[in-house]
Amino acid sequence: MFTLGLEHYLILSAVLFCIGLFGVLTQRNVIKVIMCLEIMLNAVNITLIAFSQYITPTALTGQIFALFVMVVAAAEVAVGIAIIFSIYRNRETVDIENFNILRW
């Protein structure tokens, strides 16, 4: 039996981040894109807290940064869903292929 180390958390975080990245790049429903963004932010938080636990266990810097990441994620999802509603009211769709109002 091997012991649980920093690498396991980092690899789990990398797996989650890459799944989230794949989802952001391929999903066509905008709400699903936001959900995949949340997966990526959670993966980054796991990395920060794992480093904080294993490298500097007494300084807590990683946990504080993870806290601020959560604050920014909450603000991001609120503004993002407001934008989705606003476009949905005009266009009656949440397909990202139709979200091209700003494009040339």
Added chain:
Amino acid sequence: MLELVFFLLAIIAVISAIGVIAIRDIFRAALCLILLFMTVAGIYLLLHADFLAIVQILIYVGAVSILIIVAIMLTRDVRQGQPLGKLRYLSIVVAVILFGIVVFGILNTAFTISGNPPIAPTVGPLGEKLFGDPGYLLTVEISAVLLLSAMLGAIAIIREK
């Protein structure tokens, strides 16, 4: 024992993350996302970050998932997910290459693991770090302004003209 718990949580997390992008019904995908958030909170507990685990459940499971479910409910006629976009194969290649690079970097880096025992209840030390003298008080204030402006911005965007 901790290894068993970690692998259980990790397997549930990865499966539910795959479920988020693979399940066509977007409401079930949102439920998978909530399961992922809760397993991530469990992983925080494994890492002795008790305050952050509670905050994770409060903010993500409580607030963010409710926002996402409300968004799904209000755009209900397009609940079934569409097929994946045109960039599917390129995206698989990009994600796999990034994963390979990251894993290569992790396995080839000699991290200096500190032998100090972790701080057991983190609530008090986190508060001292956040509000203490060589602390993050300015960042706390800025994040308060950020939240307020995000709230006002969301209301301003969503308001009926």
